Amino acid sequence: YDLRLPPPTLEDLRSDGSRLQAQLAEEYGLADLSFDFELLRRLPDLLRGNEWSGSVALRGREVIGFLPPGQEFLGLAIDLGTTKIAGYLVDLVTGQLLAAKGVLNPQIRYGEDVMSRISYAMKEGATRLQEAIVGALNDLAQALCGECGLEAEQILEAVVVGNTAMHHLFLGLPVAQLGLAPYIPAVSEALEIKARDVGLSIAPGGYLHLLPNIAGFVGADHVAVLLATGIHEAEQATLGLDIGTNTEITLAVGGRLLSCSCASGPAFEGAHIKDGMRAAGGAIERLRIVDSQVEYQTIGDLPPVGLCGSGVLDAVAELLRLGIVDEKGAMRDHPRVRRIDRDKEFVLVEEGESGLDREIVITRRDIGEIQLAKGAIRAGINVLLSEAGLTDSDLEEVIIAGAFGNYIGIESGVAIGMLPPLPLERFKQVGNAAGMGAKIALISKEMRAQAAQIARRVEYIELTNYPSFAEEFTRSMRLGPAR
Amino acid sequence: YDLRLPPPTLEDLRSDGSRLQAQLAEEYGLADLSFDFELLRRLPDLLRGNEWSGSVALRGREVIGFLPPGQEFLGLAIDLGTTKIAGYLVDLVTGQLLAAKGVLNPQIRYGEDVMSRISYAMKEGATRLQEAIVGALNDLAQALCGECGLEAEQILEAVVVGNTAMHHLFLGLPVAQLGLAPYIPAVSEALEIKARDVGLSIAPGGYLHLLPNIAGFVGADHVAVLLATGIHEAEQATLGLDIGTNTEITLAVGGRLLSCSCASGPAFEGAHIKDGMRAAGGAIERLRIVDSQVEYQTIGDLPPVGLCGSGVLDAVAELLRLGIVDEKGAMRDHPRVRRIDRDKEFVLVEEGESGLDREIVITRRDIGEIQLAKGAIRAGINVLLSEAGLTDSDLEEVIIAGAFGNYIGIESGVAIGMLPPLPLERFKQVGNAAGMGAKIALISKEMRAQAAQIARRVEYIELTNYPSFAEEFTRSMRLGPAR
Known part of the structure; x- marks a missing residue:
């Protein structure tokens, strides 16, 4: 709402608040308004500093923002991942995306995965974890605005999605009960809070919306x-x-939504893999073995320095296809297979070709890590299917979200049996859908209501508590297409 | 609402928030609730620490408090005066007063009156002033609760009233525009904010209600x-x-409410008076002169050490009655009158009788201070009466509020012409009515609505801007009953 107020005179002694309200009532027919308290603290200076003109933002009946004439109100959508944070700056009026940026989650210093961060928080207190993430989000907001010549103070609303642990650690909610069975979240409903209550530096009266969580390990993301x-x-x-360190899976069928979370481990992030690495320059992201020659593609076309998740997946699938690795993960002898210590390894890249001063290999142990990851994911899928009374072939569509999921070779996933054996056209890779969801929820109230409905509708299945899960898991560790 | 929740099990994985909401819905039919964010942060520990039982407090649809079984929710009413702070602890369920206590306003260090504090804030920033007052209120809340063996965390709601400057300085609202003509408040509407937003340490989700202000110098008090x-x-x-350093006056007539504020100065607080003092032990609070003998009454029946406001008022009235002081304030000769430097003074208490090692006197200059105070108050009354087309004798009742107003001799006030010449039975001294009003507003929503109505109804008259005020003021300095 654009406004120009009459300044006070000796004959017009109304308070700044009353003056603004009266003008909103007169020009726009708005009544019974209240003021955000932090905005109120700045209002006298804002009004006097801008010759009593500017744009006013309302949220329901609360006046939460005031900007000098010509400035736009912004929104911020954040996908708060365990490893990476993606931020999107949006024009709240047009809905246009103005800038996007990804940074690492600085909490990594305190633990690589969710569980190690929860135990850090339980031992050392969660304050440092919270400060780290809030600081990172404030920097990210600054950087995004800086790219566009805008101010973080123009951000009126932020939507943050993350897994339940990231959600709790970000908000300073206790996590002890989240780290122990039966893994109970403090809150699962959507939250609307003042951004300042968690230390987020946006507009003084700005709000933070958090989409609902489903369970301890299926979060708002x-x-x-x-x-x-x-x-x-x-x-x-x-x-x-x-797919990530935790892989969340949902099966939609006949109006039901069945969800579970499996501890797939960090192998697909390149961790716990001898020559594994994050998806960064020089990482082998795709790989084929043709006539005993390894053909590969690296990120940025740089000399190879390691394998990121999709490269590891391809390598396992190719070794399996060629019979160099059997379905139990054992490596048979081959000119490129060598024994080192108590392990075996397959040389993917010779020293001369490598960007390192040594070969790049994949080991028997690496394959074991992939078996664990693949086994967990496949077992999760099987539990959901059996709950719904379905089999693989009943699936009409498989949607794979997440940065990793966007780059993997679907064929490789099917080949090792992580994904169901379906025609390729039934698979859809959608990239960072969590970030997209956050953006959608930022702009649309209706979509927030839908999100709340989704969270209520989901039937969550706790796998660690599911009768046949252990058995499914063991069976699913076998490499090869599902039988 | 008293509750006992089923603890989570492997078959019941609802979040703490959902669990509590479900129970409130089941037992009390409450739906669509939200949680205060700070409460949410503590809820997991509160529930687990109290075997999933306790009392829940709602404010509208917001869950703002949780207490272990058997503890009561409390309320705090505060009259935040420029000099003194009065606090009242109330049981929110029964409305019963549990404890009351008065302390000095620690902001006195930064300036005795409102204007000197505003100029301190403008020069040095208002943070120190705000911290001082918030610290004092937190200490007061602690002390009040301590007296009753209760915890400040049980206080769910606080109501604070004060003049507009105290209100702004307490909340950290800017005061620059309040210190310069035309003296505009940042806000005049009633405010409902989270107590934590100003640093008040009560229940984590506790609220602070501030009654509306009327104008720059007529506040919520x-x-x-x-x-x-x-x-x-x-x-x-x-x-x-x-009556105080600023005296607020309201005239109610025929459904109208006319208000003004006059700068009556600190003379009635005992300041700027040679032997003046606050109303403390040994202060002469009442005084008569019989046959040239001064009869007096001190607070606590201690040897006299000075004059508090009501004592000064009596002294002036008695000297006037005996013709020792004329209506212009000049002192004529008398055995007890002596000349000192360029001033004259009347000895009220001889050295031997005094609790000091010298006499207690009242000087020509002291009388001048009282003339200024009295003149301002009387001129304010006259302006309101003339606005309403009334004269003194039309007044059916005169209500005098405030600690000072409670102790003054009405006869003396009438005798010097500060109060209208009416029969004594038309005067009513009601003590700390501001504190009473805060208590009423603490307990009753309906009364808060009335307060908002009062603030809207009042027609405020800015005296410094009123055509005949200067003339009225000069005329009203004359001592003696109004003619």
């Missing part, structure tokens, strides 16, 4: 994925996977 | 006085005065 991909509205049996 | 005394509902012409 997965709700955002469902929202962005529309899986919750699917009419045919549809599977949605967000 | 005066609204509280009107609320407590019911002047706003008076059917006959009624005058209400809250």
Whole structure:
């Protein structure tokens, strides 16, 4: 709402608050308004510094923002991952994306995965973890605005999605009960809070919206994925996977939404893999073995320095296809296979070709890590299917979300049996759907209501508590297409 | 709402928030609730620490408090004066007063009166002033609770009333525009904010309610006085005065409420008076001169060490009655009158009788201070009466609020012409009505609505801007009953 107020005179002694309210009532017919308290603290200077003109932002009946004439109100969407944070700056009026940026989650210093951060928080207190993440988000907001010549103070609303642990650690909610069975979140409902209550430096009266969590290990980020991909509205049996250290899986069928989370481990992030690395320059991201020659593609076309998740997946699939690795993960002899210590390894890149001063290899142990990851994901899928009374072939669509999921070779995933053996056209790779979901929720109230509905509708299945899960898991460790 | 929740099990994985909401829905039919964010941060520990039982407090649809079984929710009413702070601890369920306590306003260090504090804030920043007052209120809350064996965390709601400057300085609202003509408040509407937003340490989700201000120099404390005394509902012409460094005056007549504020100065607080002092032990509070002998009464019946406001007032009235002081304030010769430097003084207490090692006197200059104070108050009353087309004798009731107003001799006030010449039975001394108003507003929503109405109804008259005020003021300095 654009306004120009009459300044006070000796005959017009109304307070700044009353003056602004009266003008909003007169020009726009708005009544019974209240003021955000932090905004009120700055209002006298803002009004006097801008010749009593500017734009006013309301949220319901609360006046939460005031900007000098000509400035726009902004929104910030954040996908708060365990490893990476993605931020999106949006024009709240037009809905246009103004800038996007990814940074590492600085909490990594305190633990690589969710569980190690929870135990850090339980031992050392969660304050440092919270400060780290809030600081990173403030820097990110600054950087995004800086790119566009805008101010973080123009950001009126932020939507943050993350897994339940990131959500709790960001908000300073206790995590002790989240780290121990039965893994109970402090809150699962969507939250609307003042951004300042968590230390987020946006507009003084700005709000922070958090999409609902589903359970201890299925968080708001997965709700955002469902929202962005529309899986919750699917009419045919549809599977949605967000592959990461924890892989969240949802099966939509006949109006039901069944979800679970499996501890797939960090192998697909390149961790716990001898020559594994994050998806960065020089990482082998795709790989084929043709006539005993390894053909590969690296990020940025740089000399290879390691394998990122999709490269590891391809390597395992190729070794399996060529019979160099059997379905139990054992390596048979081969000119490129060598024995080192108590392990065996397959040389993927010779020293001369490598960007390092040594070969790049994949070991028997690496393959074991992939078996664990693949086994967990496949077992999760099987539990959901059996709960719904379905089999692989009933799935009409499989949607794979997440940065890793965007780059993997679907064929390799099917070949090792991580993904169901379906025609390739039934798979859809959608990239960072959690970030998309956050953006959607930032702009649309209606979509927030949908997100709340999704969270309520989901039937969550706790795998560690599921009768046949252990057995499914053991069986699913076998490499090769599902039988 | 008393609750006992089923603890989570492997088969019941609901979040703490959902669990509590479900129970409130089941037992009390409450739906669509939200949680205060700070409460949410503590909820997991509170629930687990109290075997999933306790009392829940709601404010509208917001869950703002949780207490272990058997503890009661409390309320805190504060009259935040420029000099003194009065606090009242109330049981929110029964409305019973549990404890009351007064302390000095620690901001005195930064300036005795409102204007000197505003100029301190403008020069040095207001942070120190705010911290001082918030610290004092937190200490006061602790002390009040301590007296009753209760915890400040049980306080769910606080109501604070004060003049507009105290209100702004307490909240950290800017005061620059309040210190310069035309003296505009940042806000005049009632405010409902989270207590933590100003640093008040009560229940984590506790609220702070501030009654509305009327103008730069008629604050929420005066609204509280009107609320407590019911002047706003008076059917006959009624005058209400809250005498202090600033004296607020309201005239209720024929459904109108006319208010003004006059700078009566600190003389009635004992300041700027040679032997003046605050109303403390040994202060002469009442005084008569019989046959050239001064009869007096001191606070605590201690040997006299000075004059508090009511004592000064009596002294002036007696000297005037005996013709020792004329209506211009000049002192004529008398055995007890002596000349010192360029001033004259009347010895009230001889050295031998005094609790000091010297006499206690009242000087020509002291009388001048009283003339200024009296002149300002009387001129304010006259302006309101003339606005309403009334004269003194039309007043059916005169209500005098405030600690000072409670102790003064009405006869003396009438005798020097500060108060209208009316029969004594038309005067009513009501003590700390501002504190009473705060208590009323603490317990009753309906009364808060009334307070908002009062503030809207009041027609504020800015005296410094009123055509005949200067003339009225000069005329009213004359000592003696109004003619």
